[in-house]
Amino acid sequence: GAIDFDVNEAKVLVDDKGKPIDIVPRTRGASDKIIEEFMLRANETVAQHFKWMDLPFIYRVHEHPKLKKLQQFVSIVKPLGYTIKGSLEHVYPNELSAIVDASKGTEEHTIISTLLLRCMQKARYDRQCLGHFGLADEYYTHFTSPIRRYPDLLVHRCIRNFLFEQNYEATAHFEEVIPLLAEQSSFREREAIDIEREVTDMKMAEYMSYHIGEEFEGMISSVTQFGFFVELPNTIDGLVHMTELTDDYYHYDEKNLMLVGEMTGKTYKLSDKVKVRVISCSKKDRTIDFELVGQKARVKKKKTIQINDKKVKTNPRKKGKINKSKRFPRKRR
Known part of the structure; x- marks a missing residue:
């Protein structure tokens, strides 16, 4: 039931001076998809384990899309032959996923994936386990990149404290700091994404300046x-x-x-x-x-x-x- 948005991402190729020499779509091979599947399963397993232990934890949450945005999406894709059965107020991820899958191989596939992605709320970090709509998961966290993301590092600390050291005296400490750390991590993630986009857009503009x-x-x-x-x-x-x-x-x-x-x-x-x-x-x-x-x-x-x-x-x-x-x-x- 997970939604595979399949949106093209740019890969900027530069020379040893940093000058962009080509812009190409980033491709995902079979091995990328297999590794991603393992990472998703690891994230789900750890989140579910801590949810049922009822211990302080940080979750990756993705809430239900706003009704108004879904209505606009349906009004645009309906003339193209794509519809959603049932009420939009209680739409399930697999219903939206079916539209994306049905559009694969057509000219409008990229547009439908992009429009649907715009309907989604931003994923964020939270103390509560609120589920991940896009992945159709009831439990989800970020566990697999502790050297890259702080929330993953925080998850590893919780695992070490509660599962390996069984240091339940730290419960009050984590209960206090995790809501603040979740909010800060969500904010920093948005800033990082914006900076990444700005750099990519800058390099795209520089590359196209050679093609006036x-x-x-x-x-x-x-x-x-x-x-x-x-x-x-x-x-x-x-x-x-x-x-x-x-x-x-x-x-x-x-x-x-x-x-x-x-x-x-x-x-x-x-x-x-x-x-x-x-x-x-x-x-x-x-x-x-x-x-x-x-x-x-x-x-x-x-x-x-x-x-x-x-x-x-x-x-x-x-x-x-x-x-x-x-x-x-x-x-x-």
């Missing part, structure tokens, strides 16, 4: 009120800003996540295949800008605004920073 003017085929992976993002086969994504769509005036349909042309009725929606050209990249801002191949360039006039009795020209192409983490979440168990 080149054309690529990609798929629309996200639609917003200011344009849409196109993901290339190598996992790099860039923004086609609304100002680059010069053949019509487009409205943002938030419910169906698409742009609709006012006069032509033309739409840009998730999973559409498009051909784009790289027009600009910023390593500092970690952004990549595309334009659609075949669109006529629009003349961008600078507007003049009044600030403290002085006229200042502004550039309408200048955009603020975009929080990409909300659009492309990573698969984290």
Whole structure:
């Protein structure tokens, strides 16, 4: 019943100077999957053991997705032929997993996996055993990486104290510190993920800066009120800003996540295949800008605004920073 989101992750290849020479999708072989299965089983076993010992412990929890997000997900995938039977308020992981499995081998598989991943709540650490929705597990913790993650180290300390040394005098100590350590570990994990994303985005922008003017085929992976993002086969994504769509005036349909042309009725929606050209990249801002191949360039006039009795020209192409983490979440168990 576990949900295998199967979302592509980028692998950045660099030379001895740190310059990115290629971006490729990270692949998981048979041996990776076997090892991961052993790790999952170890985590489940340790969590279940301590749950029934009723001792202070730190668990990895993943709660039920929010109803509103699930409703939006269903409204988007239903026209593609995917439905969920029963009530969304009491949906089970295997029902969502069935949709992901059914989409495998289709063009919309990546989009469906990404959309479903956005529906999920963030996994976190907690003193209580609240279960892991994504893994369809009643008991779960992080045990297998004590040299990499602090919560795993804390689990090993609990095992040593309670199982090997049978030092139950430490119960009060762990009871007091674990809620604080769980909260701190969850916070630090989010910070680490954000930093990892920023570095990857920076390297992607640096890599694509060597390909200005080149054309690529990609798929629309996200639609917003200011344009849409196109993901290339190598996992790099860039923004086609609304100002680059010069053949019509487009409205943002938030419910169906698409742009609709006012006069032509033309739409840009998730999973559409498009051909784009790289027009600009910023390593500092970690952004990549595309334009659609075949669109006529629009003349961008600078507007003049009044600030403290002085006229200042502004550039309408200048955009603020975009929080990409909300659009492309990573698969984290």
